Amino acid sequence: MAKPLEVDEQWLERIADQVSGLSYGHVTITVHDGRIVQIDRTERTRFDASSQKQQAASDSIQQVKHREGQSTGESLRIVQ
Template structure:
């Protein structure tokens, strides 16, 4: 098991703390973190018009 660099660990933790919806993908090659991808989603409330709201 490889030792994780403190800077990489801090980056991953910071990314996780600052994401509300989405994913964090950590790519590992030969036991070393080579890439970190963050996909963040923004959600908006939908305002549906229903028969009850139209009256």
Template sequence: MGNLDDTKVKHILSTLKGLEYGSVVITVHNGEITQIDATEKKRFTLQKNEPKSPKNN
């Protein structure tokens, strides 16, 4: 693998620091980093709805 470019390494590290859930994919061609993809996932807790009471007529 060729020399790691400081700019690319810094970008990868900053992407990782800002990621809570997700993935970072580093694409390499001929020993060189050519692409960095980040996929972030947002997770939300489910809130259960209270059962509706029957209407009184």
């Protein structure tokens, strides 16, 4: 038979602190022998599609600049 979980005010505050402000992610509470021994928080950061497209375009420009600079010995300046 499992022991009843012992939770005091301090652990409730710790759990509330970990959950507070979490937009995407999860909080894992580890219990050993009926006592909380650990709290893990994993937070995710999500980016919208337009941010990903902008980053991909920027990466492509950097790759072109690098390749053309190597082949001609000159640096390439791109003005947007």
